[in-house]
């Protein structure tokens with residue numbers, strides 16, 4: 001074993017730095033690694049031909065280090081058909097915390113993981129963590145809404161199986177019901193015993209007012225503006241929005257499509273005596289919440305881990321059957337690589353989590369038993385661009401871009417959140433994730449991607465709140481988002497393969513950083529900072545340009561620590577430049 005030469009350091013006040021140089025540290029870590037790993041390193045990838053990596057964001061320095069060490073191998077091993085089959089299984093159910101569908105998916109994931117020997121060997125652990133739930137698990141069983149006119153009955157929405165297309169006609173926590181009544185199209189004209197039908201969201205205030213006036217039931221045709229089908233095909237007219245009401249709600253409630261709203265309005269205009277019949281059957285029971293954690297135990301630092309999280313609950317194929325399946329198949333690709341000896345087991349651990357959005361991350365942090373150093377979150381990872389119009393996106397943690405988004409940054413329709421970047425939370429995780437997008441584009445033979453400043457709304461927020469760097473891989477604007485249209489035909493298996501490759505390459509680069517990764521990261525960082533500072537100056541935002549310039553050394557130091565460990569020491573003083 002080669003040892004670090006002892007450094008003779010002259011201590012000058014204000015310039016004392018008794019740490020090894022970067023070159024020493026690189027040599028030291030490489031010599032350590034050479035003794036630990038006999039797995040052959042994959043051949044480095046060449047620079048991306050232009051047009052392969054079409055990313056609305058900073059460029060990436062080419063190279064075979066960092067995520068490139070895993071991207072091609074992961075891409076080759078990722079079985080898109082298998083991911084699609086799992087997504088199909090998950091999509092069969094409307095998953096809500098602890099309900100029948102949620103439990104079925106957790107059981108299937110456990111079975112898949114046991115097939116990869118999780119829970120059977122010390123290097124692959126499996127935890128099913130049980131925590132209490134404050135509300136009972138809610139499972140929808142059936143629903144039916146029909147117009148009863150002079151000409152007979154016209155069914156507007158119905159389902160009687162878990163996979164039913166109209167299952168979202170019941171908001172989450174809706175009670176069982178069987179009612180029939182005349183129609184009221186506004187709260188003002190509502191008389192006792194009538195069924196109130198509104199276009200907007202039926203919030204708790206409206207439900208309370210309707211209940212007080214004796215409504216038999218409230219039906220809402222709510223949709224968000226971003227649900228409008230921009231293709232001109234008007235598919236959103238058949239969308240039923242995914243909604244929820246408070247647990248314990250007694251008043252019968254339902255969701256309807258805009259087309260059904262129009263049918264009800266037309267029928268009422270023709271005959272004010274027309275009636276509606278509404279039926280719902282649901283099951284509620286107290287159950288615990290299950291969070292599933294599969295861990296590839298690190299060879300050098302088993303006690304620290306990079307987390308990957310995909311939430312199980314919600315009723316969509318893209319959101320988030322695709323994330324669940326993408327993460328499982330990405331893990332399988334990694335396992336294939338490790339078992340074949342083509343990928344060395346990581347230095348640090350990787351924890352793959354499936355459970356209830358946000359809560360699963362808290363459960364991992366509190367009960368997972370490992371120190372989480374970074375997190376890679378996959379939510380809505382399988383959108384077909386052709387079917388939904390949604391772009392693959394990388395969401396960065398708060399950085400100076402959060403103060404003001406300047407080109408090429410732009411916020412999604414989800415919208416910015418008020419997040420002033422805290423300088424003590426500067427990290428290079430978004431840069432590593434961007435490099436992973438680049439290396440995946442190369443492995444896949446092309447990929448068009450975008451990135452944007454922090455917006456929040458998924459598990460990355462929980463990790464960031466705990467001071468842990470985190471990124472989100474997702475897709476937006478998907479006009480089917482949180483509607484009954486988000487089903488299997490909106491999924492693209494090849495997109496799950498690309499997203500899974502990017503996520504696992506990013507996570508492995510973080511859990512298994514090498515000193516030789518650093519140079520490429522720092523070159524990429526220079527590309528980003530130059531772009532951001534120039535954009536700020538062009539926009540006349542001098543203060544923002546300064547923030548980015550100040551951010552650069554902090555991110556640089558984070559990347560140095562990632563790649564060099566403790567040997568990174570303090571950040572070297574900037575090299576003097578000739579005036």
Ligand SMILES: [Zn+2]
Pocket residue numbers: 311314319320379380
């Ligand atoms: Zn989601």
